Amino acid sequence: MIQHAYKPASLEEAVELRNKEKAIYLSGGTQVNWAGSNLHPEKVVLLEGLLPDTVKKVNDRLEIGAGITLQALMDTRDVPEPLRRAAEFIFSRSVRNMATLGGNIAANRTDSYVIPALIALNAWVKTVDGGEIPVEEYLTRGKDALIEWVILPEVAGRCVVDRAALSAAAYPTLTLAVRVADGETVIAVGCLADHVIRLKAVEENITSGELTSEEAVFNAVCEAVDPPDSLKESGPYRKYITATMVARAVMECMGVTS
Ligand SMILES: Cc1cc2nc3c(=O)[nH]c(=O)nc-3n(C[C@H](O)[C@H](O)[C@H](O)COP(=O)(O)OP(=O)(O)OC[C@H]3O[C@@H](n4cnc5c(N)ncnc54)[C@H](O)[C@@H]3O)c2cc1C
Structure with a gap:
């Protein structure tokens, strides 16, 4: 239970x-x-x-204040569509009106909708006490520096976000973001492990041109993931839904419609 709340006058004092x-x-x-x-x-x-x-454009990158609420993020036209859509996946407007972008990153939840999108968009964080680092590194190295800005560089290719949930208000079964460009593929998936993960082996095989069909990507994802049973879903179901949705998202990024 919270016993003391400190109200600093600056970010430096907060640190x-x-x-x-x-x-x-x-x-x-x-x-x-x-x-x-x-x-x-x-x-x-x-x-x-x-x-x-x-939200401000600085040279060729977009800088988003870490204190922006997920609702404001969703409502800001300058923010790339996949990130706005990811924020919108949080069902409750009341939560979106309070929850901040910086808080969502630092909470590092496996069912975050926003983190996969940020990873797929090659986002960085600018921190008060730890410099500028990629979001992925901030999360995987267990950093706890104070996030002040989230930086989105210009990236090539199309980015698609998606999620699977048993109902609009339920916690998700899967969250994902995929971006495919010439020479670069990112597949970031939530809900399979303790934190959002990347499917690097599948990414490499897409970038090298080895996987070009939906079926081939589906099979590669089936090989790459092996989720255990969860409270509500069996492991095989989770594997199937992951492979199906990643394969579809990859095809959408490639402009292939089934
Ligand atoms: C009903 C409900 C449903 C939810 N559904 C989801 C969901 O589906 N997906 C999801 O990801 N989350 C969900 N959440 C969790 C939460 O809403 C988000 O993770 C939210 O974005 C956290 O932001 P916040 O500003 O409220 O963070 P806070 O609660 O203030 O902080 C979260 C953590 O981040 C740290 N922190 C906060 N700001 C910063 C900063 N700028 N720099 C460094 N550290 C910081 C805090 O110390 C704390 O450890 C849900 C919450 C509720 C109540």
Whole structure:
């Protein structure tokens, strides 16, 4: 239960307080304050009013303030469509109105809709205390630096996001984002492991031109993933749905319609 809430005057002070008081950041609070969360902090550092929440074009990249809510992200025309669509997958408008982009990245949930899209778009984070690093590295290296901006470089190719869920309000069975360009393929998938993963072997075989049909991609994904049974779905079902949806998304990126 939260016993102390610190209200810093600057982002630098927020970092200082977090380190000194062994506190955690609270941005939108939808994860920190969620009853099912495993965080249970005693001390929080409030970020409200400190983080940027604007979207601006700087040379050839888009900079998005980490304090932007997922609803505002969805409503901002300058934000690439796959990222806006990923934010929209969170069913509840009330949650989207509170949840921030920075909080979604740092929460590092396997069922994030936004993280696969950011990875597929080669996004970076600009942090207050850890420099600029790719989102994927921030997540895989367990970084906890304070995210100030999310940076989207210009990328080639088409990016497709999708998800499978038993109902609109249910937690997803699968979240995914795929981007295919000349010489580069990214397939980022959530809900199969503790965190969002990339299917690198499949990516390489698509980029090299070895996998060109939906069936070939389907079979390659079946080889690459082996999810266990979950509470609601069997492992074979999860494998099938993953292979089907990734193969379809790859074909859509390639402009092949079935
Ligand atoms: C009903 C409900 C449904 C949800 N459904 C989903 C879902 O389907 N998919 C999903 O991904 N999430 C879901 N969430 C979780 C949550 O909404 C998101 O993960 C949200 O984007 C977190 O953002 P926040 O600003 O609320 O983060 P907070 O709760 O404030 O913080 C989350 C974590 O990030 C850290 N943090 C916050 N901001 C920063 C920052 N700028 N830099 C570094 N660290 C930071 C905090 O210390 C904390 O560890 C759901 C939550 C609820 C209540």
